[in-house]
Amino acid sequence: xxxxxxxxxxxxxxxxxxxxxxxxxxxxxxxxxxxxxxxxxxxxxxxxxxxxxxxxxxxxxxxxxxxxxxxxxxxxxxxxxxxxxxxxxxxxxxxxxxxxxxxxxxxxxxxxxxxxxxxxxxxxxxxxxxxxxxxxxxxxxxxxxxxxxxxxxxxxxxxxxxxxxxxxxxxxxxxxxxxxxxxxxxxxxxxxxxxxxxxxxxxxxxxxxxxxxxxxxxxxxxxxxxxxxxxxxxxxxxxxxxxxxxxxxxxxxxxxxxxxxxxxxxxxxxxxxx
Amino acid sequence: xxxxxxxxxxxxxxxxxxxxxxxxxxxxxxxxxxxxxxxxxxxxxxxxxxxxxxxxxxxxxxxxxxxxxxxxxxxxxxxxxxxxxxxxxxxxxxxxxxxxxxxxxxxxxxxxxxxxxxxxxxxxxxxxxxxxxxxxxxxxxxxxxxxxxxxxxxxxxxxxxxxxxxxxxxxxxxxxxxxxxxxxxxxxxxxxxxxxxxxxxxxxxxxxxxxxxxxxxxxxxxxxxxxxxxxxxxxxxxxxxxxxxxxxxxxxxxxxxxxxxxxxxxxxxxxxxxxxxxxx
Numbered sequence: 001x002x003x004x005x006x007x008x009x010x011x012x013x014x015x016x017x018x019x020x021x022x023x024x025x026x027x028x029x030x031x032x033x034x035x036x037x038x039x040x041x042x043x044x045x046x047x048x049x050x051x052x053x054x055x056x057x058x059x060x061x062x063x064x065x066x067x068x069x070x071x072x073x074x075x076x077x078x079x080x081x082x083x084x085x086x087x088x089x090x091x092x093x094x095x096x097x098x099x100x101x102x103x104x105x106x107x108x109x110x111x112x113x114x115x116x117x118x119x120x121x122x123x124x125x126x127x128x129x130x131x132x133x134x135x136x137x138x139x140x141x142x143x144x145x146x147x148x149x150x151x152x153x154x155x156x157x158x159x160x161x162x163x164x165x166x167x168x169x170x171x172x173x174x175x176x177x178x179x180x181x182x183x184x185x186x187x188x189x190x191x192x193x194x195x196x197x198x199x200x201x202x203x204x205x206x207x208x209x210x211x212x213x214x215x216x217x218x219x220x221x222x223x224x225x226x227x228x229x230x231x232x233x234x235x236x237x238x239x240x241x242x243x244x245x246x247x248x249x250x251x252x253x254x255x256x257x258x259x260x261x262x263x264x265x266x267x268x269x270x271x272x273x274x
Numbered sequence: 275x276x277x278x279x280x281x282x283x284x285x286x287x288x289x290x291x292x293x294x295x296x297x298x299x300x301x302x303x304x305x306x307x308x309x310x311x312x313x314x315x316x317x318x319x320x321x322x323x324x325x326x327x328x329x330x331x332x333x334x335x336x337x338x339x340x341x342x343x344x345x346x347x348x349x350x351x352x353x354x355x356x357x358x359x360x361x362x363x364x365x366x367x368x369x370x371x372x373x374x375x376x377x378x379x380x381x382x383x384x385x386x387x388x389x390x391x392x393x394x395x396x397x398x399x400x401x402x403x404x405x406x407x408x409x410x411x412x413x414x415x416x417x418x419x420x421x422x423x424x425x426x427x428x429x430x431x432x433x434x435x436x437x438x439x440x441x442x443x444x445x446x447x448x449x450x451x452x453x454x455x456x457x458x459x460x461x462x463x464x465x466x467x468x469x470x471x472x473x474x475x476x477x478x479x480x481x482x483x484x485x486x487x488x489x490x491x492x493x494x495x496x497x498x499x500x501x502x503x504x505x506x507x508x509x510x511x512x513x514x515x516x517x518x519x520x521x522x523x524x525x526x527x528x529x530x531x532x533x534x535x536x537x538x539x540x541x542x543x544x545x546x547x548x549x550x551x552x553x554x
Contacts (some may be wrong), residue, residue, distance in 0.1 A: 022362040022373075025355045025435070029380045032391030032432065035401055036383070039394060093288035100281040108289060111296055117486075118537060119493020121510045122530050125517065126299030129306060129527075149295040152288070181280045210384045212496060217517070226386050233390055233500065242394075245387040252382035260375070 033249070040242035058243040068244060071228035078144050078224055079208040083201050085148025090155020090200065091193075097156070098163040113157070115150035120213025123150050128217040139220035146218045147208045154207065155200045162196025195262075202259055206252065303534075306527035316523055324528035334512065334529065341509040344427055345492040349438070351431040352487040353480065356439035360479075361472075364446035365454075374443070381436050389497050392429045396420040396501070421503025429501055430491040437490065438483035445479025446472070478548045485544050489537050509533065 043053025062068060093112055097105070115123045127146045128138075136142060170192065174184040190197075212226040219227055225248075229241055308320045328334050359377070363370045380388070395401045396419040403415040419425060449472060457467040495510035502508070509529065516526030 018358060018362050018366060021358050022367075025359045026376065028355065028432065029377070029435065032388050032395065033380060033383055035395055036387065036391045039401075089288045089291045092284040093292075096281075096285040096288060099276055100285045102281075102285055108292065111292055112288070114296065114300075117489060117541065118534065119489065119510065121493055121495060121513060122303070122534050123296075123299075125513070125526070125530055126303045127295070128517075129302040129523075130295070130299040133302060145295065149291070152292070181277065206382065210386075212386060213493075216514075226384060229384070229386055229390075230496075233386070241387065241390060245384060245390075248387075249383050253379070256375070256379070256382065 036242050037246050037249070039239055040246045042239055042242075058239040061240050062243045062247075065240065067223075068225075068228060068240075071223045071225045074140055074222050075209050075225040078140055078147060079205045081144045082147035082151055082208040083204045085144065086151040086155040086204050087197065087201060089148075090152045091159055091197075093152060093156045094159035094163055097160055113153050116153035116157070120150070120211070121217075124214040124217035127214065131218070137220060138218055140222055140224075142218040142220065143215050143224060146214045147211055150211075150214055151204045151207060154204050158200035158203065159193065159196050162193050166192055198262065199259070202255065206255070209248075300534075303527050303531055306524050307531045309524045309527075311522050311524060314521065324525045325532075327525060328528055328532065334509075337507060337512055338509050338532075340423070340507075341492055344423060344430070344506075344508060345488045347427045348430040348434060348491040349484050349487040351427070352435045352438035353442075353484060355431070355435045356483060357442055357476075357480065360439050360443040360446055364443060365472075377436050377439055377443075380432075385433060386496060386500075388433060389429050389500050392425065392432065393420065393501055396425055396428075420501060421506065423502065423506045425501040425503075426497050426506045426508070429497045430494060433497070434487040434491055437486040441482035441486070442476060442479040445476045445482075449475045474551075477551050481544050481548055481551070485541065489540065492537075493533060 038051055040058055041054050041056065042051045043055045043057075044051075093108075096102070097109055102108075124146065127142070127149070131138065131142050131145075166189075171184055171188050174188045175181070179187065210226060211224075212230065215224055215227055216230075223231065225244075229244070232238060232241060306316070307324055308322070309316055309318050310321060310323055311317070312319075363373050363377075367373055393400070397403070398415040398417055398420065400420070402419065403412075406412045407415065453471055453475070454467060457471045458464070462470065492508075493510050495508060495514050498506045498508045498511050499514075502511075510533075513526045513529050513533075516522045516529070
């Protein structure tokens with residue numbers, strides 16, 4: 001009730017320009033996406049106005065473009081492996097930050113989070129130096145190690161937030177009733193963290209799929225999708241890029257909707273109780 | 275309540291991994307920045323030559339300065355777009371959940387692809403130029419749109435506005451509504467309520483958003499390569515060329531390390547400011 005009242009009161013003073021401004025900002029955010037989608041169906045290969053001739057030509061070109069699909073498969077493999085790696089180290093890191101005190105904990109926290117805020121180029125270069133020093137050949141493996149390591153930051157942040165919201169009493173009860181740590185972890189901690197884990201995994205997956213600054217330096221012979229797109233952009237513009245991007249955008253939208261539904265469903269029982 | 279074994283089991287693997295794959299690489303970057311290249315070979319001859327070169331060659335300082343100017347412009351624009359939008363969503367909109375998702379959605383389109391879309395828009399045969407000619411505003415394409423610092427600023431602003439928006443929105447959402455009501459009940463005008471209550475309480479979010487926008491755009495090298503042209507080159511482009519064709523890893527490492535130090539110093543200043551804001 002008061003919610004509505006308050007909103008109205010603030011509304012009348014600013015209703016003149018603020019909604020219009022918000023619409024303009026949204027227009028700015030969506031303009032390139034609309035252009036992208038429209039011109040993936042454009043008959044001409046350059047993007048003049050107005051768009052001429054509706055065609056699915058670029059989608060057909062894309063369908064038979066093996067190099068592009070290889071890079072999609074590479075990206076999916078790298079992203080899945082990066083999710084596994086980041087979670088495998090991010091979960092214990094979050095547990096350690098939540099419940100263990102050890103010397104250098106603050107430094108550890110900062111170090112883990114550094115790739116999140118540092119420009120990707122610095123992390124990419126540093127890892128390149130490591131792999132060169134170790135005599136490793138650059139390949140999809142080095143990219144995976146790079147993504148996985150950089151994204152431990154995301155896993156740790158998300159899972160740490162999940163742990164902080166967790167009810168410790170359940171774990172205590174489990175331990176008091178005779179379960180060991182391992183059983184408690186699998187049967188109590190992990191199921192309670194389910195939503196944070198899924199959220200972290202989705203976030204890591206999408207960040208890895210789109211990652212380019214770190215990959216740029218760790219690339220071997222096989223390209224990931226962004227690097228494949230990059231190599232083509234350097235050669236010139238082609239609406240095929242618009243077509244593949246439109247498909248990825250559609251796929252991402254579906255993924256968000258699924259995630260959104262999951263979250264809503266995950267939240268619903270708690271709200272019912274409250 | 276946790277045993278020693280438990281603590282060791284959760285702390286040691288991530289510590290070991292992070293040491294091997296983050297600490298050692300950053301240390302290598304540090305070491306490289308004091309080495310040098312002789313006859314196309316990196317030699318481990320410790321010296322300050324790279325830093326001397328960096329601070330004495332006006333080219334590097336100029337590019338660094340330009341990158342900071344571009345990042346500063348992007349930050350200012352991202353705040354100018356992001357803050358009112360966040361304010362509108364948080365205080366005036368009845369569909370904030372939906373609109374919030376709408377701000378996030380553009381982040382799901384690949385960074386590269388959005389930069390490329392701006393190239394489609396700004397090019398001399400691009401959407402904007404042909405549109406302007408179509409409606410007879412201009413008769414010849416405006417060439418200066420693409421391949422300029424302007425194109426870089428525009429594209430980076432587009433990419434980092436949601437990053438500035440998110441923490442600002444979060445901080446606005448955390449403001450207790452009764453404070454706003456109290457201010458109004460006590461007779462403050464909406465403008466005064468905004469200036470004295472809402473704005474100060476949202477400053478930590480503004481700081482976080484500004485930091486994201488500044489740091490991320492400062493280190494960017496793809497938008498300048500795609501849309502910047504020679505006048506839009508940024509500091510990371512110099513690093514990329516030093517690690518590629520120019521083959522001078524030590525100098526590249528020195529520039530990267532300077533960037534790293536700049537970012538870390540900036541972050542600690544911001545953190546201190548944030549702490550002061552939330553206590554004062």
